[in-house]
Amino acid sequence: MEFLSTRQVSAKWNITQRQVIELCLEGRVPGARKVDTHWIVPEDAEKPEDGRSLRYCGTTAKIKPFLKWAGGKGQLLPEIRKIYPEELGRSITKYAEPFVGGGAVLLDLLGSCQLEEVYISDSNAELVNAYGVIRDRPDDLSERLYRMQEAYLALDMEGRKEYYYAVRDRFNQLKTGGGGALPRAADMIFLNRTCFNGLYRVNKKGLFNVPMGAYRNPQILDADNLALLSGALRGVRIVHGDYRRAEEFIDDRTFAYFDPPYRPLTRTSAFTSYTENAFGDEEQRRLAEFVLHLAREKGARVAASNSDPHNADPADDFFEEIYDGCVLRRIDATRMINANTGGRGKIKELLITTW
Numbered sequence: 001m002e003f004l005s006t007r008q009v010s011a012k013w014n015i016t017q018r019q020v021i022e023l024c025l026e027g028r029v030p031g032a033r034k035v036d037t038h039w040i041v042p043e044d045a046e047k048p049e050d051g052r053s054l055r056y057c058g059t060t061a062k063i064k065p066f067l068k069w070a071g072g073k074g075q076l077l078p079e080i081r082k083i084y085p086e087e088l089g090r091s092i093t094k095y096a097e098p099f100v101g102g103g104a105v106l107l108d109l110l111g112s113c114q115l116e117e118v119y120i121s122d123s124n125a126e127l128v129n130a131y132g133v134i135r136d137r138p139d140d141l142s143e144r145l146y147r148m149q150e151a152y153l154a155l156d157m158e159g160r161k162e163y164y165y166a167v168r169d170r171f172n173q174l175k176t177g178g179g180g181a182l183p184r185a186a187d188m189i190f191l192n193r194t195c196f197n198g199l200y201r202v203n204k205k206g207l208f209n210v211p212m213g214a215y216r217n218p219q220i221l222d223a224d225n226l227a228l229l230s231g232a233l234r235g236v237r238i239v240h241g242d243y244r245r246a247e248e249f250i251d252d253r254t255f256a257y258f259d260p261p262y263r264p265l266t267r268t269s270a271f272t273s274y275t276e277n278a279f280g281d282e283e284q285r286r287l288a289e290f291v292l293h294l295a296r297e298k299g300a301r302v303a304a305s306n307s308d309p310h311n312a313d314p315a316d317d318f319f320e321e322i323y324d325g326c327v328l329r330r331i332d333a334t335r336m337i338n339a340n341t342g343g344r345g346k347i348k349e350l351l352i353t354t355w
Contacts, residue, residue, distance in 0.1 A: 001042055001043070002042070002043040003041060003042060003043060004043050005040060005041075005139070006020040006024070006038070009041045009045075010231075013047040016234055017230060017231045018227060020041070021039060021227045021228050023048060024041070025224065029041055030042070031045060037142050037143075037146050037221060038223060039224075039227075062111070063229050064225050065103050065104050066102075066103075066130070066134060066222075066226060066229055067102050067127075067189065067198070067200070068102070068192055068197075069102030070197075070198075070199055071101065071259070071261075072102040072104055073102075073305070074104040075334060076305075076331065076333060076351075077105070077108055080105060080305075080351065081108070084255070085255050087301075088109075088113050088255055089113040089115070091253065092255050093114070093115055094115065094117045094118070094119075094253050095109055095113075095117075095118045095254065095255050095257075096119040096120075096246045096254055096255075096256040096257075097119070097121075098121045098122070098243035098245075098246045098256075099121075099122060099260050099261075100121065100127070101122065101127070103131075105257055106120060107229070111232070117237070117249070118235070118236045119236075119239065119246060120237070121238070121240065121241055122240065123240070123241065124200070125240050126175060126185075127188075129184055129240075130184075130185040130188050130189065131238050132185075133181050133182055133185035134185070135230055135234065135236065137181075138227055138230035141185060141186060141189075141226060142221060142223045142227075144186040145186055145189060145190065145221040148167075148221075149190075149219075149221050152190075152194070153217065160194075160212070164191075164194055164195075167187050167190055170183075170187060171184065171187035171188065171208055188200075189220070190220055191208065191210070193218045194213055194215060194218050195212060195213050196210055196211050197213065243258065243260070243287065247294070250298055251298055251299070251300065252300060254300045255300070255302075256300050256302045257303045258287065258291060258303070259305045260283075260284070260305075260306070262305075262306055263281065263306055266312055281318070284318075288319075288322035288323050291323070291352075292323070292326075295354035295355070300354075301355055302353070302354045303352060303354070304323075305350065305351055305352070306319060306352065307349060307350065308330055308348040308349055308350045310330070326352050327352070327353045327354075327355070328351075329353075330348045330350060331349055331350075332346055332348065333348070334347075
């Protein structure tokens, strides 16, 4: 029996590779099986009748962020969903997410709404590069990560330490030397899965400097999830740059969500830095002005997240002042990344909407 890859099947059936993977996961393609990290499908397999209906809406296979990400919004999705515009998927058919980070909100919307256009961006060049490679070269990325995972897990702790720091050095050389997109993306994902707490932190020179973590059996490759994510990102505009570049995309048919670096609750609480550029109070003010401009001048529905200064100082109304006229909701969150486990408690965060 001859078999085809999921990419070949997607072209044959005229559906996305993501849809093919979902059909395989649901057991709806007779004879399909998984070999190593990839699904293969019998050449003579027929496309299920309702395969086309899987795009964006009603999917059963949940897509997860491909990175652990400080400040990721996975835990807050139940609260964030409450502020999705009612018109989303009807009169609001565009979505923009500058500061995309781990993309939890993006993936939630791609899995639940019919969207005509989607724009994501970030100032972190390596993050944007990884999104692009996942969208355009998922099979090559999976194969590279599979080899790295097999090599790493076969080593003892000392061997893993040597391997980790060799990859970290290579990644920094690729970053500064303009190395290829594929190896940079693979190294970034490997480091994220094996470093301390899954952090992405760079020094003032832009070099990744997080030490190795102590995971016994880290999952470096999730081939199914990468394939699903690749399909979901098809047609998504992925941009490296400042959040202001989103203005030309955003209009009155757009829901935009901004999740910038949070304002520190105290002088010592800032975790610096995800990019080489700081994001202080003046940057927060400029962002608020931009958010209000998009809502008032362009008619967009805009939401933003940030820390709640009231956790440390109930009299600190910084965000009430710069987001004057907006609705500020205080929601419960868990401080997930802190070297001191005693600091991982419940705190309040802000969810800000312009309507």
